[in-house]
Amino acid sequence: xxxxxxxxxxxxxxxxxxxxxxxxxxxxxxxxxxxxxxxxxxxxxxxxxxxxxxxxxxxxxxxxxxxxxxxxxxxxxxxxxxxxxxxxxxxxxxxxxxxxxxxxxxxxxxxxxxxxxxxxxxxxxxxxxxxxxxxxxxxxxxxxxxxxxxxxxxxxxxxxxxxxxxxxxxxxxxxxxxxxxxxxxxxxxxxxxxxxxxxxxxxxxxxxxxxxxxxxxxxxxxxxxxxxxxxxxxxxxxxxxxxxxxxxxxxxxxxxxxxxxxxxxxxxxxxxxxxxxxxxxxx
Amino acid sequence: xxxxxxxxxxxxxxxxxxxxxxxxxxxxxxxxxxxxxxxxxxxxxxxxxxxxxxxxxxxxxxxxxxxxxxxxxxxxxxxxxxxxxxxxxxxxxxxxxxxxxxxxxxxxxxxxxxxxxxxxxxxxxxxxxxxxxxxxxxxxxxxxxxxxxxxxxxxxxxxxxxxxxxxxxxxxxxxxxxxxxxxxxxxxxxxxxxxxxxxxxxxxxxxxxxxxxxxxxxxxxxxxxxxxxxxxxxxxxxxxxxxxxxxxxxxxxxxxxxxxxxxxxxxxxxxxxxxxxxxxxxx
Ligand SMILES: Nc1ncnc2c1ncn2[C@@H]1O[C@H](COP(=O)(O)OP(=O)(O)O)[C@@H](O)[C@H]1O
Ligand SMILES: [Mg+2]
Numbered sequence: 001x002x003x004x005x006x007x008x009x010x011x012x013x014x015x016x017x018x019x020x021x022x023x024x025x026x027x028x029x030x031x032x033x034x035x036x037x038x039x040x041x042x043x044x045x046x047x048x049x050x051x052x053x054x055x056x057x058x059x060x061x062x063x064x065x066x067x068x069x070x071x072x073x074x075x076x077x078x079x080x081x082x083x084x085x086x087x088x089x090x091x092x093x094x095x096x097x098x099x100x101x102x103x104x105x106x107x108x109x110x111x112x113x114x115x116x117x118x119x120x121x122x123x124x125x126x127x128x129x130x131x132x133x134x135x136x137x138x139x140x141x142x143x144x145x146x147x148x149x150x151x152x153x154x155x156x157x158x159x160x161x162x163x164x165x166x167x168x169x170x171x172x173x174x175x176x177x178x179x180x181x182x183x184x185x186x187x188x189x190x191x192x193x194x195x196x197x198x199x200x201x202x203x204x205x206x207x208x209x210x211x212x213x214x215x216x217x218x219x220x221x222x223x224x225x226x227x228x229x230x231x232x233x234x235x236x237x238x239x240x241x242x243x244x245x246x247x248x249x250x251x252x253x254x255x256x257x258x259x260x261x262x263x264x265x266x267x268x269x270x271x272x273x274x275x276x277x278x279x280x281x282x283x
Numbered sequence: 284x285x286x287x288x289x290x291x292x293x294x295x296x297x298x299x300x301x302x303x304x305x306x307x308x309x310x311x312x313x314x315x316x317x318x319x320x321x322x323x324x325x326x327x328x329x330x331x332x333x334x335x336x337x338x339x340x341x342x343x344x345x346x347x348x349x350x351x352x353x354x355x356x357x358x359x360x361x362x363x364x365x366x367x368x369x370x371x372x373x374x375x376x377x378x379x380x381x382x383x384x385x386x387x388x389x390x391x392x393x394x395x396x397x398x399x400x401x402x403x404x405x406x407x408x409x410x411x412x413x414x415x416x417x418x419x420x421x422x423x424x425x426x427x428x429x430x431x432x433x434x435x436x437x438x439x440x441x442x443x444x445x446x447x448x449x450x451x452x453x454x455x456x457x458x459x460x461x462x463x464x465x466x467x468x469x470x471x472x473x474x475x476x477x478x479x480x481x482x483x484x485x486x487x488x489x490x491x492x493x494x495x496x497x498x499x500x501x502x503x504x505x506x507x508x509x510x511x512x513x514x515x516x517x518x519x520x521x522x523x524x525x526x527x528x529x530x531x532x533x534x535x536x537x538x539x540x541x542x543x544x545x546x547x548x549x550x551x552x553x554x555x556x557x558x559x560x561x562x563x564x565x566x
Contacts, residue, residue: 098465099464107479153559
């Protein structure tokens with residue numbers, strides 16, 4: 001990828017290859033085909049934005065990568081290892097691929113600090129002291145100082161999102177899977193979150209698989225946009241975002257941004273219209 | 284962390300805001316109205332059907348007399364013996380119902396298979412009223428103590444188990460998914476997600492449980508046993524010592540209220556996160 005930064009801090013791991021994946025819900029009843037022979041190749045360290053109309057099957061695709069459910073046919077590889085495929089219908093959920101959920105899934109009964117320490121505590125590879133020291137440091141780095149002992153329900157939704165991303169990073173995953181994480185946020189908070197996410201990305205360099213239907217968000221964050229067709233989902237058009245990283249919000253007003261926007265908009269709107277006419281509900 | 288401090292502070296905060304609100308004064312007005320209706324209807328207006336009712340003055344004179352006519356007042360050790368024995372039965376039954384009901388409810392909610400085995404049986408036994416169990420309880424258990432405790436236990440156990448199970452079912456699946464993603468095993472997910480996630484329902488169940496425990500206790504003590512508040516009421520009725528009925532009833536009300544409040548306090552202590560979300564507000 002020409003737009004990927006090519007320095008030594010680039011991860012060597014975290015490449016995802018989705019090959020001919022098909023997902024049909026309820027194959028012996030009223031079959032719903034959610035993903036149709038979909039192939040996507042995501043190099044390690046890329047921010048790959050998945051854009052598509054509601055109900056097209058984006059979450060389904062993410063869930064098969066995360067291992068929340070199986071696929072009907074095809075393969076998914078992580079760094080050339082089979083995550084799932086024939087003979088291994090469902091990927092094992094694991095801390096190499098961590099999901100940041102659409103509605104947020106911080107545990108409301110744990111403090112922010114305990115939430116962040118949760119992953120490593122479960123894995124038990126480090127001592128408790130080491131884990132909490134690391135957790136505190138990560139919170140400071142992410143500007144979350146002072147909220148350690150608050151519960152998620154006590155802080156703003158923007159802050160919660162940040163805590164959730166830090167929690168995901170604690171396990172040093174190869175891939176972060178985002179399912180429209182900023183959908184519920186107002187546009188001001190959203191832009192703060194975008195810059196915070198990029199900031200975290202520049203420090204941690206993971207592969208990011210990011211679902212959204214906000215085109216501006218997609219272009220601002222991504223190296224590449226995969227625009228999906230209406231259900232069943234498969235890539236309809238791939239748009240390279242050749243605006244160099246690191247980016248900040250001045251990018252939004254640049255002519256190149258507008259050009260890419262115009263290039264993508266036509267396809268996105270066309271698919272959205274198809275989805276609307278087919279009466280899709282969001283999943 | 285200073286969990287108990289936070290609970291104390293919250294309790295103090297609740298009490299002080301309660302005192303500042305009109306609630307306590309309305310409460311006194313409410314009490315006043317009921318007591319004066321009792322006083323006037325029995326002693327002044329002498330309404331028909333009220334002539335056998337013990338009067339307010341009679342009851343309170345008896346209750347606070349150093350030398351009670353029927354032998355039971357706040358100055359007699361006998362009175363406290365009855366209270367103590369009732370409380371002990373409640374404690375045994377409630378603790379047993381909690382110790383068995385909470386784990387059973389958790390596993391019923393957690394394991395589909397277990398639910399298929401046990402739940403139908405459970406649903407069949409649950410609607411049987413406590414009074415219908417009385418003969419069986421007396422046949423099954425020897426002495427006067429165990430049948431009463433068994434009867435008191437029954438309804439509590441059903442309430443606790445059922446609510447705990449519903450609590451597990453109420454947990455958003457994304458929390459378990461997040462836990463698996465972060466590397467938690469099935470058992471760790473049970474401990475860190477299922478148990479705390481079900482906690483609000485568990486405590487709702489325990490509130491109901493303590494209430495029905497008093498209900499069944501009185502039923503049990505009326506038919507079996509030689510001590511206890513239910514026994515006082517029943518014996519006083521048979522012996523035509525009507526003021527004692529009222530003393531027994533008021534005492535039941537007081538202790539029922541206090542035990543309920545204790546369960547609520549325990550819930551606040553166990554669910555700091557919820558308390559802080561509700562009382563001090565997040566967003
Ligand atoms: N568990 C399921 N069983 C049956 N159909 C489902 C299930 N989950 C999603 N679907 C259907 O699959 C399609 C794609 O859903 P989803 O992947 O959630 O879409 P998106 O995330 O793109 O909005 C929708 O038509 C939805 O109704
Ligand atoms: Mg979705």
